[in-house]
Amino acid sequence: MSTKPIFPGSTLGIIGINRNGGALISCAKKAGFNVGVYVDRAQPNITKMADFTLDGAYNDKEKLMQFGEACDAIIYQTPNIDSSVLRYLGQYAAIPQGINGLEIVQDRLMERAFLDQVNINIAPYVTVIGLDDVYQSIDSIGYPALLKPIQRGIGEQSMIIRRQSDITRAAEFIDTGTYLLESWIEHTHEYTMTAAVSGDDLQIFPVAELNYDDDRQLISAAAPAEVNDDMATEMRRIVKSVAASLQYTGVFSINFYVTSTGTLYVKNIELGLTSIANVYDSTTNVNQYEEQIRAVVGMPIHNITNLQSGLLMVVRNYQSRAIQRQWLLKDNWQFRFFNDVDGNDPQALLGFVWVTGEEDLQALQEQVDNTEVWNTKPAEPTTDEQADQGQSETNE
Incomplete structure (x- = not known):
């Protein structure tokens, strides 16, 4: 990790972006940096604020060298960039976030070994390389279980095994390489704790509670979540332990499960x-983008106050009409919409809404529930739409 300060007027490169990349570019520009972006496919709606953009494959060494x-320094917004790409770029520019932490979180087996090493409670797991291993291991893991590739990355898939008959379907899922078979933790709550770290300097955001639908799509995040003092203390201990051992600079998050008996499990670590x-x-008083820029350029991390x-x-797309009505009505709601949404996908991410005010979280949730925007499901496609979708999938 680079300890050399990066001053305004320098060029900060960003590689590996998604829709949140626009906010990161804007924050870096506001701080006085020139910004360059490297993408593997054109995303002009996100990168238009940058000073320059390079489109190229992540294995195109000539473009990566260029x-x-x-750039004076290069950062990643998401952990989906292979660490070997950053090692190569490190020959030409500083990589202030470091690479060690990225290599750990991109490999599920390394991540779990790391969490074990720092005395953190995680779900039971075994490694498997074929169906025979799954059959032999499932009794020790139990049902339901999750089958995941060891390597994290874009486009990866996981499979849930609820009963023995599901294992036969894993024949198509398991391709080559090593997989992780992990117990599914039945839980009553999910939380995230986000922090910014730079050397010995650590600042932690208030814990957020997450709400998902039946398909594991995120519905909402609520902060600051109400957790008992003992659990909050343990969450902070875990965050501090990870920050002290991961050799990483910047913003990261730890996701938690809590069971009905109050047992706390770590789901995973997310960098960026x-x-x-x-x-937030x-x-x-400060958001994740500002803390990220401060950490990677060598500034003191801002104290966080709720x-x-x-x-x-x-x-999501199917909620567009309903949310437009609230856009005209709600004076305590803030909106951010994306203008590059796939109009044919009802589940495509359309934007975010922040609901705030003097009330507590329960009152805010009741306000949201009363609109019924998030209480309805997308309409089932008609027969013609189903046929079109099937034809499109066949053509692809």
Whole structure:
């Protein structure tokens, strides 16, 4: 990790972006940096604020070299960039976030070994390489179980095994390499704790509670969540332990499960910026983008203060008409919409809504529930639409 300060007027490169990348670019520009972006496919709606953009494959060494030589330092917004790409770029520019932490979180087996090493409670797991291993291991893991590839990355898939008959379907799922078979933790609550770290300097955002639908799509994040003192203390201990051992600089999050008996499990570590942590845009005095820039350029991390309670609501395509009505009505709601949404996908991410005010979280949730925007499901496709979708999938 680089300890050399990066001053305004320098060029900060960003590689590996998603829709949150626009907010990161804007924050870096506001801080006085020139910004270059490297993407593997054109995303002009996100990168238009950057000073320059390079489109190229992540294995195109000539373009990567061109990008590295044009930057003073390079950061990643999401952990989906292979660590070998950053090692190569490190020949030409500083990589202030470091690479060690990225290599750990990209490999589920390494991540779990790391969590074991720092005395953190995780779900039981075994490694498997074929169906025979799954059959032999499932009794020790129990049902339901999750089958996941060891390597994290874009486009990866996981499979849930609820009963023995499901294992036969894993024949198509398991391709080559090593997989992780992990117990599914039945839980009553899910939380995230986000922090920013730079050396010995650590600042922790208020804990956020997450709400998912039956398909495991995020509905909302609420902060600051109400957890008992003992659990909050343990969450903070875990965050501090990870920050002290991961050799990483910047913003990261730890996701938690809590069972009905109050047992706390760590689900995973996420490096970089997340959609969930957008809840702090309107609830704390500093957001994740500002803390990320401060950490990676060598500034002191800003002390975090909670200002108000708030909900971050995720808006999807099928909710567009309903949310437009609230856009005209709600004076305590803030909106961010994306203009590159796939209009044919009802589940595509349309934007975010921040619901804040003087009320507590329960009152804010009741306000949201009364609108019924998030209480309805997308309409089932007609026969013709189903046929079109099937034809499209066949053509692809």
